[in-house]
Amino acid sequence: MKSIQKPIVIVGAGFAGMTVALNLKNLNPSLPILVVDSESKFIFKPLMYEVLSKEIRIWEATPKFANIFSDAGITFLKNCLTKISFKENILEFSDELKLSYQYLVICTGSIPNSFFIKGVEENCYFFNDFHDLNKLKSFLTKSQKTSSHKKLFIVGGGPSGIELACKIQDIFTDQFQISLIEKSNEILSRNKIFNREQAEIALEKRKINILLNSTVKEVSKTEISISSEDGITSLDKDIVIWTAGVKPNLSYLETDYITKKYGRILVNNNLQIENHNNCFALGDISIISGMEELPITAQVAMQEGKHLAKNLALLIQGKDPLPFEFQDNGEMISLGIGEASISGLGVTLSGKLAFEARRLIYASKLPDINESIKSASSWIFQKKSIFKKFF
Ligand SMILES: Cc1cc2nc3c(=O)[nH]c(=O)nc-3n(C[C@H](O)[C@H](O)[C@H](O)COP(=O)(O)OP(=O)(O)OC[C@H]3O[C@@H](n4cnc5c(N)ncnc54)[C@H](O)[C@@H]3O)c2cc1C
Structure with missing residues (x-):
């Protein structure tokens, strides 16, 4: 068994990081584990829609990291990673703190991707984290007090766009005239057929206008410009919610580590970063060599986290790690x-x-x-x- 002097540092305590930390502590309670996150609360993203609709209370979907980790006997630090020096095994944080590690796990998730489309960053609402949720909730609630039939556009016909459209329509009946914009020729193109069919029924029932084969070209303060086979149309808007894509949250990493093709960190099937066998990247920020088609989901992040906990326990015992295998649970x-x-x-x-x-x-x-x-x-x-x- 190898001795561990420096901690195993896990940066990002979302689905992947949380799963590694809690599983590893269970497997080997004596290991020194330090979890760092720039936020103080975990956010269970799949339940953000229910928080918006008040079907569940906000604290139910956002437990505090300090409680989760102190209950498990794991040290938690609130800080934002700004740089990794892989050669020296050193991490740098926004308050100039420096930390060294024996093993490093990075899993800092995704942020919305505006694809450099003019006006998106400035004039759209997003739905990716706690702050986005509060901002959107406050806009929608304020709008409720003014006139009805406000023009609401949701960009992106993936799960987030569909789920938001249905929820908003149900909460704010007739308050908004909702249009869903999708650049391909169908909604939920990467999802299961049954769910796609159910989503189509749900959207139709709620009279949500679906604009397929339509690409957003620009969003200004008052208008959204859409390109389709009919040319470019500019429509008045009250609000645009952007759910058209995400990109990995990797501002602390040198671009050499990010693959040009996928924009994420390439790892081997032991989830190790190339040339750095003591460093691992999981969840939305990484892509596994040979498994490039895996979706960007909590399900994948959690399975990777569980697997890495087992592999770290093996590595610490001086044993070889095992390759990751994904099981599609639907x-x-x-x-x-x-x-x-x-x-x-x-x-x-x-x-x-x-x-x-x-x-x-x-x-x-x-x-x-x-x-x-x-x-x-x-x-x-x-x-x-x-x-x-x-x-
Ligand atoms: C609205 C919504 C609904 C979703 N619904 C589903 C669903 O139904 N099913 C499903 O499987 N997936 C769903 N997803 C996708 C899923 O949430 C993500 O794939 C999953 O969260 C990825 O896990 P992760 O651990 O990689 O990142 P995250 O869970 O996003 O965690 C990343 C963590 O890193 C922290 N962090 C970021 N940068 C730094 C830094 N520099 N320093 C320190 N900490 C940092 C963040 O604060 C965060 O806590 C949904 C996503 C959204 C936005």
Whole structure:
């Protein structure tokens, strides 16, 4: 067994980082683990729609890191990584703190990608983190007090765009005239067929206008310009929500480590960064050689986190790491208040039952701390009869 003098440092405590830290501590309680995150709360992103619609309370989806990690006996530090010196095994942080590590795990997630389209950064709302959620919620709530039928555009026909469109329509009935803009010829083009069909039904039921084969060219303070086969059209807008894509959050990393083709860090199937066997990159920021088609999801991030915990335990015992394998457990999307669609592992489910099943599954995935146990149990007890039916 190798001795560990310096800590295992995990930067980014989202789905990947949290999973590595908690699993590794379980496997080897004596290991010194330091988790660093620039925020003080975990955000369970798949439940952001339910926070917007007040179907769940904000604290249920955003437990504090300090509570999660102190309960598990792991040290947590709130700080923002600004630089990695791989040669010296040193990390630098925004307050000029320097830390050395024996093993490093980076998993700093994604940020919205505006693809350099004019006016997007300045004139669009986003839906990627806690701050975006609060900003959007405040705009929508203020709008409710003024005139109805405000023109709301959602750019991106992926899961985020669809889920937001359905939720907003259900919360603010008739308050907004919602249009969904998608550049390809179908929505949810990379998702399961069953979920796509359910989403189409949900959008139609809510009379959401879908603009396919349409690309946003510019967003100004008052207008959105869209290019389609009819040419370029400029439409008045009250709000544009941008969900058209994400890019890895890697401002602290030299560009040499980022692949030109995918814009992410290439790792081998042990999740190691090339030429740095004691450094690992997980979740949205990385791409595994030979598994380039894996989606950018919490499911992948958590499976990678669990696998890396096992590999780190092996490495520390002087054993060889094992290659990562992905198991597709299916996908779930919420489709308005109290409705969802689930497809995976041979099961398809839609409507209210799917909504409750989705919440139960997510409750079981929330970090295992007092707060989440409380929230999970409150969901379960409230909906006991529905769960009985489901099981
Ligand atoms: C609205 C929404 C809904 C989603 N729904 C689903 C879904 O239903 N199913 C699914 O599988 N996936 C879903 N996803 C995708 C999923 O949330 C991500 O793929 C997942 O969060 C990636 O995990 P991660 O650990 O790589 O990054 P994250 O979970 O984003 O965590 C990154 C962490 O790094 C921290 N950080 C960033 N930069 C620094 C820095 N410089 N220094 C220190 N800390 C830093 C951040 O504060 C954050 O805590 C959704 C995403 C969004 C935005």
